[in-house]
Ligand SMILES: Cc1cc2nc3c(=O)[nH]c(=O)nc-3n(C[C@H](O)[C@H](O)[C@H](O)COP(=O)(O)OP(=O)(O)OC[C@H]3O[C@@H](n4cnc5c(N)ncnc54)[C@H](O)[C@@H]3O)c2cc1C
């Protein structure tokens with residue numbers, strides 16, 4: 001059975017999100033990008049419209065749509081601005097879906113439900129000043145103290161750092177564990193807990209209309225009820241969260257490529273040189289054809305991952321490929337789009353320079369392109385196999401999701 | 404109290420109208436956008452839903468006369484929050500004029516029963532006559548309230564609305580039932596909700612044909628005997644030169660008199 005059609009529901013949901021982005025975000029995005037602040041209406045509106053809970057079961061406060069719809073929504077959001085999709089990557093992919101996969105029932109009520117309703121915003125705290133790709137090298141600690149844990153450490157480059165209410169925090173409960181990653185544990189840190197401080201980073205190359213910052217925990221007392229999964233399961237949890245976050249990054253980058261393609265097609269027809277629209281020149285046509293190719297391939301790759309998730313099939317390799325391909329090519333697409341626009345592409349009067357700056361970060365976060373290449377090679381050499389997890393991401397079950 | 408919202412499906416706002424040499428008309432969207440709910444009707448649909456939310460209407464029923472494809476417009480209305488939708492479709496309705504359209508819509512509104520308010524948009528972006536609402540009111544024998552920019556009160560068998568006119572606003576009260584046509588100042592239409600989208604995509608929309616409405620012949624008084632494209636407008640630009648602003652202005656005024664513009 002091979003079926004490439006999207007349901008009416010999926011298409012309409014994407015259309016609604018497109019309309020929201022075009023009407024409410026696009027008109028002012030350049031201003032917020034220049035000011036390096038987030039449109040204050042963005043998160044509340046995404047919450048109100050249900051976007052922040054799109055693929056979470058209705059019983060947990062979500063909208064009950066499937067994983068494919070999440071991808072389509074991310075594509076539409078990043079076609080408008082990468083910062084909107086980043087919200088979905090951390091709030092939904094890296095945090096909420098992690099709770100859906102690994103959280104206990106009480107945690108789903110206490111964390112997932114308000115997150116899906118958009119009453120609480122969620123972030124993902126893995127990276128530290130001294131550890132990014134090398135997750136097991138993180139320094140943050142969680143020391144058991146009676147029924148609680150005391151968390152200390154600093155997280156860096158955290159999207160929504162200053163907006164989030166809940167941060168999925170990875171710390172070492174056993175700093176001497178061998179291998180080191182076996183000593184990691186995940187916690188839901190609530191940012192109103194005593195000892196939590198946050199701040200934004202300014203002067204970023206891209207995603208300037210978003211929030212990226214740091215979160216610091218100093219002797220923060222976290223009840224054991226906030227521990228997600230068991231002690232020592234933190235690394236597995238982080239990796240499964242990334243399987244979901246990467247899906248949103250891949251689908252979002254596909255939207256960025258589409259934005260580049262659309263802008264270039266429009267401009268190529270308008271701009272004339274030597275008495276003809278530049279669209280008439282084969283070297284320009286080639287750039288358009290590339291962008292179309294990159295868009296098509298990226299989209300097929302992410303939709304395949306959406307389908308695997310719907311079926312409940314592990315997709316670590318496929319999602320890594322989709323993320324790597326889609327982000328590398330969205331950046332290339334932005335580069336070509338600027339070229340199509342000539343000097344105007346170099347100015348923030350047009351959108352394409354923002355696409356380039358925004359597309360750059362995705363080649364670094366959620367696994368740098370180098371890390372994805374290492375992963376692909378390791379699978380190809382048979383050095384890497386996905387072992388079953390204690391908790392798998394649940395397959396999409398319409399009756400359960402909508403019941 | 405039931406509310407009916409009459410809506411039709413139109414080409415997208417970015418579609419281009421082409422009159423073909425044989426006089427047939429086609430609308431093509433350069434970006435391939437699909438047909439949409441007539442954009443002016445987003446306001447009337449929103450207002451219908453608000454009558455349910457704020458003024459105790461029991462049902463908000465969206466009605467379209469059109470082809471099978473225009474179901475899509477009704478689905479949008481359902482996804483926004485209308486409680487029901489009905490498609491009026493019959494070979495006999497194809498290509499009728501606004502009066503014929505009004506007859507069909509009036510018959511459907513009567514068949515629904517207990518309708519107190521029928522809402523329309525200002526006009527349809529394709530046909531753009533702006534006649535259908537008033538003609539439907541005439542067929543029903545109800546009071547037409549056009550260019551409505553606010554519904555301020557509904558109750559005790561009457562309705563009070565604000566009408567936005569060229570010279571200002573007018574507040575009028577009329578006994579129910581009424582036919583209303585809305586302007587865009589009346590509200591800010593909502594998007595379809597995700598839950599609404601799901602409900603709409605699963606809905607089976609009933610289709611009423613001429614027989615269901617006991618209409619024998621709809622008949623058109625107006626027919627489109629010839630359709631032709633407007634000749635393209637010719638224009639040119641002339642820059643008025645002069646040493647000072649005063650001199651330029653004086654030359655411009657002289658020129659405007661000469662050309663009998665003023
Ligand atoms: C805009 C933005 C948002 C972010 N949001 C979040 C967030 O919400 N939460 C979060 O936890 N983190 C977030 N990050 C952090 C991001 O995930 C890390 O930056 C990323 O994992 C890379 O880590 P690093 O920056 O420490 O680079 P390093 O790991 O120090 O890598 C430096 C370079 O070395 C390369 N490299 C490293 N190891 C190898 C190797 N074995 N072989 C070959 N090359 C290698 C890398 O590919 C890279 O080119 C964000 C980053 C950005 C830019």
Ligand SMILES: Cc1cc2nc3c(=O)[nH]c(=O)nc-3n(C[C@H](O)[C@H](O)[C@H](O)COP(=O)(O)OP(=O)(O)OC[C@H]3O[C@@H](n4cnc5c(N)ncnc54)[C@H](O)[C@@H]3O)c2cc1C
Nearest residue numbers: 410411468498500501524526527530531532533534535627
């Ligand atoms: C194939 C074709 C052939 C046609 N031939 C003729 C012709 O021969 N003579 C002629 O005069 N006109 C003809 N028309 C135009 C047609 O009569 C009008 O499109 C129609 O009557 C509605 O008028 P309008 O578009 O001006 O709507 P308006 O009066 O501008 O619309 C006002 C309001 O009424 C609503 N409304 C309009 N139509 C409907 C509907 N069908 N169902 C529900 N609500 C509706 C609109 O959505 C809007 O809210 C033809 C149209 C088509 C598609």
